[in-house]
Amino acid sequence: xxxxxxxxxxxxxxxxxxxxxxxxxxxxxxxxxxxxxxxxxxxxxxxxxxxxxxxxxxxxxxxxxxxxxxxxxxxxxxxxxxxxxxxxxxxxxxxxxxxxxxxxxxxxxxxxxxxxxxxxxxxxxxxxxxxxxxxxxxxxxxxxxxxxxxxxxxxxxxxxxxxxxxxxxxxxxxxxxxxxxxxxxxxxxxxxxxxxxxxxxxxxxxxxxxxxxxxxxxxxxxxxxxxxxxxxxxxxxxxxxxxxxxxxxxxxxxxxxxxxxxxxxxxxxxxxxxxxxxxxxxxxxxxxxxxxxxxxxxxxxxxxxxxxxxxxxxxxxxxxxxxxxxxxxxxxxxxxxxxxxxxxxxxxxxxxxxxxxxxxxxxxxxxxxxxxxxxxxxxxxxxxxxxxxxxxxxxxxxxxxxxxxxxxxxxxxxxxxxxxxxxxxxxxxxxxxxxxxxxxxxxxxxxxxxxxxxxxxxxxxxxxxxxxx
Amino acid sequence: xxxxxxxxxxxxxxxxxxxxxxxxxxxxxxxxxxxxxxxxxxxxxxxxxxxxxxxxxxxxxxxxxxxxxxxxxxxxxxxxxxxxxxxxxxxxxxxxxxxxxxxxxxxxxxxxxxxxxxxxxxxxxxxxxxxxxxxxxxxxxxxxxxxxxxxxxxxxxxxxxxxxxxxxxxxxxxxxxxxxxxxxxxxxxxxxxxxxxxxxxxxxxxxxxxxxxxxxxxxxxxxxxxxxxxxxxxxxxxxxxxxxxxxxxxxxxxxxxxxxxxxxxxxxxxxxxxxxxxxxxxxxxxxxxxxxxxxxxxxxxxxxxxxxxxxxxxxxxxxxxxxxxxxxxxxxxxxxxxxxxxxxxxxxxxxxxxxxxxxxxxxxx
Numbered sequence: 129x130x131x132x133x134x135x136x137x138x139x140x141x142x143x144x145x146x147x148x149x150x151x152x153x154x155x156x157x158x159x160x161x162x163x164x165x166x167x168x169x170x171x172x173x174x175x176x177x178x179x180x181x182x183x184x185x186x187x188x189x190x191x192x193x194x195x196x197x198x199x200x201x202x203x204x205x206x207x208x209x210x211x212x213x214x215x216x217x218x219x220x221x222x223x224x225x226x227x228x229x230x231x232x233x234x235x236x237x238x239x240x241x242x243x244x245x246x247x248x249x250x251x252x253x254x255x256x257x258x259x260x261x262x263x264x265x266x267x268x269x270x271x272x273x274x275x276x277x278x279x280x281x282x283x284x285x286x287x288x289x290x291x292x293x294x295x296x297x298x299x300x301x302x303x304x305x306x307x308x309x310x311x312x313x314x315x316x317x318x319x320x321x322x323x324x325x326x327x328x329x330x331x332x333x334x335x336x337x338x339x340x341x342x343x344x345x346x347x348x349x350x351x352x353x354x355x356x357x358x359x360x361x362x363x364x365x366x367x368x369x370x371x372x373x374x375x376x377x378x379x380x381x382x383x384x385x386x387x388x389x390x391x392x393x394x395x396x397x398x399x400x401x402x403x404x405x406x407x408x409x410x411x412x413x414x415x416x417x418x419x420x421x422x423x424x425x426x427x428x429x430x431x432x433x434x435x436x437x438x439x440x441x442x443x444x445x446x447x448x449x450x451x452x453x454x455x456x457x458x459x460x461x462x463x464x465x466x467x468x469x470x471x472x473x474x475x476x477x478x479x480x481x482x483x484x485x486x487x488x489x490x491x492x493x494x495x496x497x498x499x500x501x502x503x504x505x506x507x508x509x510x511x512x513x514x515x516x517x518x519x520x521x522x523x524x525x526x527x528x529x530x531x532x533x534x535x536x537x538x539x540x541x542x543x544x545x546x547x548x549x550x551x552x553x554x555x556x557x558x559x560x561x562x563x564x565x566x567x568x569x570x571x572x573x574x575x576x577x578x579x580x581x582x583x584x585x586x587x588x589x590x591x592x593x594x595x596x597x
Numbered sequence: 598x599x600x601x602x603x604x605x606x607x608x609x610x611x612x613x614x615x616x617x618x619x620x621x622x623x624x625x626x627x628x629x630x631x632x633x634x635x636x637x638x639x640x641x642x643x644x645x646x647x648x649x650x651x652x653x654x655x656x657x658x659x660x661x662x663x664x665x666x667x668x669x670x671x672x673x674x675x676x677x678x679x680x681x682x683x684x685x686x687x688x689x690x691x692x693x694x695x696x697x698x699x700x701x702x703x704x705x706x707x708x709x710x711x712x713x714x715x716x717x718x719x720x721x722x723x724x725x726x727x728x729x730x731x732x733x734x735x736x737x738x739x740x741x742x743x744x745x746x747x748x749x750x751x752x753x754x755x756x757x758x759x760x761x762x763x764x765x766x767x768x769x770x771x772x773x774x775x776x777x778x779x780x781x782x783x784x785x786x787x788x789x790x791x792x793x794x795x796x797x798x799x800x801x802x803x804x805x806x807x808x809x810x811x812x813x814x815x816x817x818x819x820x821x822x823x824x825x826x827x828x829x830x831x832x833x834x835x836x837x838x839x840x841x842x843x844x845x846x847x848x849x850x851x852x853x854x855x856x857x858x859x860x861x862x863x864x865x866x867x868x869x870x871x872x873x874x875x876x877x878x879x880x881x882x883x884x885x886x887x888x889x890x891x892x893x894x895x896x897x898x899x900x901x902x903x904x905x906x907x908x909x910x911x912x913x914x915x916x917x918x919x920x921x922x923x924x925x926x927x928x929x930x931x932x933x934x935x936x937x938x939x940x941x942x943x944x945x946x947x948x949x950x951x952x953x954x955x956x957x958x959x960x961x962x
Contacts, residue, residue, distance in 0.1 A: 132658055144658020148862035169653045180864030187657035504795070504868055 132206050138188050140196075140211045143203050146175065146182050153177045154378060155201045160210075164192050172210055175203070176379065178507065184209065200378050280307040288312045301451070384472050391534035394450065395569035399529045400579050404589040405550055407559035412592040420487050426562065427519055428489035430542055433588040433595055435461050435482035438515060441581040443573050444538040445514050455537075455572055464513030464533050465493055467500040468523070474500040475533055477513040486596070517542065526563040537569040538578070540585075562589060608808045610820045610852075613827035616880045618888055625827045628834070629678065634895050637678075637826070641670055641883055642901070643908035644694045647703060650912050651710065655861040659920065661712045668824070668856030670694040671882045672788050672849075675829030676756045679837045685746075685755035686725045687739035689732070691788060691855070692758050701725050707919035715922070724753070733759060733768035736785065740772040743781035743840075754782035754840040756833070761801055762793025764810050773846070777814040780845035784836040785811065787848070788823060790855045795868040811848025823851030824882035856881065 132142045146153055153175040160172050171183040172192070186192075193213035197203050278296045280288070287309055288295040298315045300307040368374075377385070409429060417424045438445040438461055446457045463481040467474050476496035478484070484492060499505030516533040521544035530541040543563030550559040564585065568578040588595040613625045629637070648667050654660040673688065673695025686692065686699050697703055700723040708716030709728060717727035726742075729735035739757030746753040763769055764787055776783040789807050791798050804810065808818040817839070821828040829851060836847035854877035858865045865874075890896035931938055931946040938946065 134658060142658065144656075146656060146861075148662055148860075169650060169657075179862065180858075180867075182656060182864075185653040185657045187654075187659055506795075 134187060138190060138212055140208045141172070141187060143175075143184070143205050143207050143209045145205050146177050146184065147179045150177045150179065150205060152202050152204050153182075155197050155199050155203055156181065157199055158195055159183075160192050160195070162192055162194055166190060166192055178383075186210075188212075200376065278307045279305060284309050284312060291316050380472050387534065388531050391532050395448075395532045395534055395537070396571050397529070397532065397567050398570045398575060398578070399565055399567045400575070400582055401527045401563065401565045402582050402586055403548075404562045404564065404586040405552075405559050406545055406562045406589055407550070407557075409589055409592045409595070410545070410560050412596065416486060422487065422490065424486065424490055426542070426545060427493060427517075428484075428486045429592075429595065430517065430540075430562075430585075430589065431463060431478070431481050431484070431489045431493075432486060433585045434463065434515065434517065434540065436588055436595070437581050437584040439482070440584050441577060443577050444568065444581050446537050446572065447514055447535040448537060448569070448572060450535065458514040461515060462513045464516030464536070465496055466516060466518035466533075467497045469500045469503070474505070474510065475513065475516060476500055476505055476509050477511065479512075515539070520565075521545065521563070528565045530565060530567045532567055532569055534569075537572040538581075539567050540582075541565040541567075606812055606818075608806055608818050608820055610822075611828045611832055612822040612825055613831060614825050614885065614889055615822070616824070616885060618885065618892070620827075620889060624831060628827050628830050631893075631895055633678075634890055635900065637674070638887065638890060638896055638900075639904045639908070640698060641674070641694065641886070642904040643911055644670060644697060645883060646905070646908045647912050647915065648693065650916065651707065652857070652861060654707075654916065655710075660707070660710050660861075662861050663710045664690045664860040665855070665857035666691045666693045668877065668881060669788055669790060669853050671826045671829050672786055672823050672851040672853065673758055674698055675826060675833045676758075676784070676786065678830055679833035680754065680756060682722075683724060683751065683753040684837075685739065685742045685753065687735045687742060687755050687757040688725070688728055689735060689759055689763070690728045690730060691760075691790075692728075695758075696725055696728075699723065699725055703915045704919045704922075707915060708922065711919060713919075713922065713925075715925070733763040733766035735759065736763070736769050736772035737775075739783050739785075740776045740781055743776060743783040743846075744779060747779075747781055747843075752841060754784065754837060756784040756786060756837070758786050758788060760793060761787060761789040761791070761798050761807050762796060763787070764807055765793075765801060769810070770814075773811060773814040773816070773848070776846040777811075777816045780843060782840035782843070783846040784833065784840055785816075785846055785848045786833075787850045788853055789850050790823075790853050791873075792855065792859070792865075792869070794859045794863065795865075806850055808848055808850035811846075816846045816848050818848040818850070820850040820852060823853030824880050824885065826882065826886055853882075854880070 132144050134142055143153065145151075154177075156174040156176050158173050160166055160170070166172065166186045166189065168187065168189045169185045172186050173184050175182055175184055190212035191214065192210050194211040196208045196210060203209060278298060278300060280295055280300070284307055285295055288298065288307075291312065293312060293315055295307055295312070298307045298311050301311055302308040375381075406426065409426070413424055413426060413429060442457050445461060446455050448455055460479075460483075461481040463478045464475040465478055467476060476499065478489065478492045478496060481489060481492075496505065496509065499509065513533065513536065515536055516539045518528070518530050518539060518541045520528050520530075520541045524544060526543040526546070528541040528543070530539045532539050541564070543565070545560050545562045547558060548561040550557055550561065564582065566578055566582045568575075611624070613621045613628070645667055648665050651660060651663045652665055655663045669691045671694075673686070673692035675695075676686065677695040677698035680686070680699070682700070686695055688696060693703070693706055696706070701719065705716045705719065706728070710716070719725050719727065726735060726738055729738075736757050736759055739755040742755040746755070757772075759769065769785075772783075773785060775781065776785070787807050787810075789798060793801055798807070802810070806818075806820055808820040811818040819832050819835075821832045823829060832847075832849050836849060839845070839847055855865075856874070856878060887896060887901070891898075927949060928946050931942055935942070
């Protein structure tokens with residue numbers, strides 16, 4: 129649990145972990161204004177974590193001199209939420225949060241602070257720079273020149289010591305800016321040159337601006353980077369005339385947007401499409417439905433075909449760790465199922481889909497979809513997929529260019545099965561055809577491999593005996 | 598006759614002060630002395646204040662996590678009223694009222710949730726076990742404590758608390774079987790608050806009641822309104838008397854409701870119906886007792902205001918006691934595992950160095 133250390137002088141309040149393992153929260157509403165006298169335990173703001181809407185109380189009594197963040201901002205655990213002073217008018221100059229962060233870093237307990245905002249915790253608060261330590265780029269660009277102590281494990285410190293390197297001069301590329309063993313080794317080889325070329329007189333703490341684009345502080349959490357945080361282009365002004373409804377772009381909607389934004393900016397998408405003749409499979413499907421007494425869609429059969437296909441083509445059942453530059457191929461098929469819910473797109477995970485019988489897969493999908501619709505689905509059922517299927521056909525349409533559920537490397541969109549004139553062995557017949565669209569991350573999956581995989585899936589769907597045998 | 602009844606039983610539901618304020622004079626007579634009630638009310642006011650403030654301490658980063666007790670104050674308090682100082686309270690984590698009444702300093706509970714293990718250092722003379730977070734372990738401890746007291750012929754008993762979900766754990770069944778088969782002086786009290794975090798009791802068990810889970814082990818089972826201090830005190834007193842008389846354990850199901858989230862890491866709105874919460878807010882045990890006491894002339898507005906004020910001051914004092922405790926010394930790491938510290942650990946303690954890099958500490962010095 130990331131326990132943050134509040135400043136002893138009560139000059140500012142650092143956003144704590146509001147649940148268990150919460151790393152950030154969206155500022156929904158301020159309940160105080162700058163200049164307000166607040167009592168201990170008085171609510172300062174309403175914030176929404178990925179778990180709950182919570183009220184954040186003041187840990188002590190005082191006069192709030194500054195609210196650090198605007199409604200709608202995502203605030204990192206470990207960032208300053210409000211500042212306190214003697215009074216609104218004659219408040220003491222705010223203490224630099226960097227100094228406090230540095231102080232906090234000296235206690236062994238602060239190892240536990242993780243990446244929870246300490247990455248951006250060294251933003252200087254001088255001049256007109258905005259003070260909220262949110263992940264907004266314009267603020268994060270203000271870099272502290274203060275010498276601070278690097279984050280590193282004792283083992284890495286030991287290596288640095290053995291090599292005679294001052295670890296505080298090493299640029300950390302690990303989680304939350306931690307200095308890793310390879311950082312130390314790289315520094316040992318190229319350190320001096322690298323450092324002088326960085327045009328800095330003293331070593332600085334890693335800030336967001338230093339982290340390569342698309343390298344999340346937390347690789348597993350899609351919300352850690354994305355839209356609104358790397359505005360390289362000036363924003364396009366919007367003409368409000370004629371607007372009939374303004375919908376806040378936040379909450380689940382924004383999580384979805386951030387995940388998609390990251391995917392298209394990271395993965396190199398290519399899409400290959402094909403159709404499978406599922407005339408025979410349709411007959412099997414009806415047989416299965418009659419035997420099990422349960423109306424089965426094609427989805428569980430497609431899941432079976434995917435499981436077979438991915439075993440033959442493991443390159444597509446994988447996730448990319450951008451931080452470590454590693455491709456992780458997965459043994460089991462933890463299949464993401466794109467579900468359209470009232471709150472927006474959700475992708476629950478069908479675990480070990482390769483082990484499921486047709487009916488079990490159907491039941492699993494139904495259970496996950498119901499859980500998404502009434503929002504009762506536990507968070508852990510929404511993470512850990514290695515390939516995703518999107519059943520776009522149930523809403524109409526044949527082909528699509530699906531966006532990969534990053535860090536996965538492939539996604540299959542299945543269209544609606546439709547009756548079509550088909551030909552086989554010189555004979556024309558009316559059959560049932562299933563359109564399929566496969567998007568792959570070209571960085572990981574070659575075009576030929578993607579096409580071969582889709583072909584395997586097609587072959588299985590066209591031959592129910594091979595598929596179900 | 599080829600078919601006869603092999604076994605038949607019945608489970609009673611006990612209610613004395615019901616949610617409409619109706620008091621059963623026959624059952625309720627002499628259960629709790631009227632002289633004691635103002636002190637009980639004051640205690641309840643304080644416990645609820647502490648509970649609400651503890652929640653805020655977590656939200657402002659002053660506590661790691663916290664499970665609120667609000668709504669479930671009565672069952673453990675009834676136990677504390679029914680037992681003697683030498684008896685054991687073996688609880689999970691929604692029994693603050695009973696633990697404090699039994700003598701546990703409230704600072705212990707705050708320290709525990711602040712992540713300071715000194716919160717689990719129960720002062721000598723207070724017969725309570727550290728609060729049990731892993732679901733179900735404490736029921737076995739209670740059976741063991743009861744067994745030990747029986748062997749030592751002290752006459753002391755153990756009362757253990759657990760939730761509805763815990764009755765699905767093997768630990769419950771093992772503890773219940775040991776206690777009943779060996780006629781151990783134990784009281785099993787299940788706080789059925791309707792939810793095992795987000796799992797409703799309808800999913801937890803197909804049984805009509807949780808009380809009946811004790812039947813198969815051969816112990817008497819009873820159900821009571823867990824939001825009724827009098828009903829809980831009655832069933833507790835009966836069960837304690839049985840245990841002390843050597844007749845073995847009793848299973849009590851206290852039907853109650855947690856009016857807050859499971860813990861500070863939970864948002865019950867995501868799985869609980871607002872209407873259900875409203876229903877149970879109307880059954881809140883504190884206002885129920887307060888209204889009855891005011892009608893009887895045992896409590897009034899000024900007493901309540903006084904209790905609120907002194908409760909507030911006490912809460913502030915307890916928080917500052919807990920927060921201002923001196924940080925432990927690093928060498929204390931080594932103090933509580935071994936009677937005789939092995940040489941390698943002694944070296945670590947003295948040098949404050951580890952061997953995690955493969956070197957001997959003396960090489961690093």
